[in-house]
Amino acid sequence: MEFKFDIKDLAEGGIKKIDHTLIPLGCEYDENLQRKVSMIIDEMGKASARAQDLKMPITTAEKLSKSDHIIYLLSEQINDETFVIIGILKMGWKKLYLFDKKGSRSEAMVYCLLDFYIHETRQRQGYGNKLVEHMLKDNELEAKQLAIDKPSKKMLQFMQKHYSLKKLVDQGNNFVIFEEFFDTPGFTQLKDKFDSTSGYRSKPSYGRHAANKHNDSMSDILHGAGSATRLNDKYVANADIINNKFKDNKPNLVTVLPSEKDVNDTINGKKGAPPKLDLKFYHSHLW
Secondary structure, three states, X not given: OOEOOOOHHHHOOOEEEEOOOOOEOOOOOOHHHHHHHHHHHHHHHHHHHHHOOOOOOOOOHHHHHOOOOEEEEEEEEOOOOOEEEEEEEEEEEEEEEEEOOOOOEEEEEEEEEEEEEEOHHHOOXXXXXXXXXXXXXXXXXXXXXXXXXXXXHHHHHHHHHHHOOOOEEOOOOOXXXXXXXXXXXXXXXXXXOOOOOOOOOOOOOOOOOOOOOOOOOHHHHHOOOOOOOOOOOOOEOOHHHOXXXXXXXXOOOOOOOOOXXXXXXXXXXXXXXXXXXXXXXXXXXXX
16 A cells, blocks of 8 residues: 555564554654554554455554554565555454363463454465564464454465464354464463463553553444444545445434432332332443
8 A cells, every 4th residue: 555655764674563652663753753653554444444344444543552452564665765555463462261172261361363454456475474474473472372353254264374273163252263272382371471360461551541442343343333434545545446435324322311300209109200220230320
């Protein structure tokens, strides 16, 4: 994907690792560079959503800035003056309850593949494998140790082709893992990476990271959670390659709670009052 602004300072080096700062690892803080990174992440996130037929992007600069996720950004130099962005890979640690093929449950922090996109003009040319291999090496992990958030058919084919992973273990949630995930010593080593008391790495909170965040799982978006937004590819040089329209047919819903008088009438048993509420659970509805 080409952009209307110069990305040479960002694209040199092939693959960049970007965290909540929106500055590539190893680069000094620069507002202009940060703006470029934000624009690129937003446009690549939209392209990924279109490719997966999602109602809205699950990868945006704003979401990244409020999380501990990591984006690996793959670029390529076309000539002396032209650089293009090839793909993105978004990863993040999550605490999951896992079931093996025998139905036994365990709990572990797992490195999860949250979003993966290679531009349509570069697919089936080895770029995706290059990006995933870089990520695995960077984290000293094997492909079998990953969990994948609501993988597409293409993603499953990718894992089978490059890593011979094809036997899925149903987890009853949005994530997919493979049978090999539980192989010894892989699963044991994975759990040993974390504090034994909490199961979590010690992670700092960034900005509003400690507060409740919008759910950005592929499953929720596929089923219409949240509102879709019409987004314009104003930073992309060749935006007409793929359709950029999102649809949202979900109506606005308004929840009306009983008034304080209605609640008091209910408690006092007055005639004509609304049906009696189970006050044991009523407080949770107010807040």
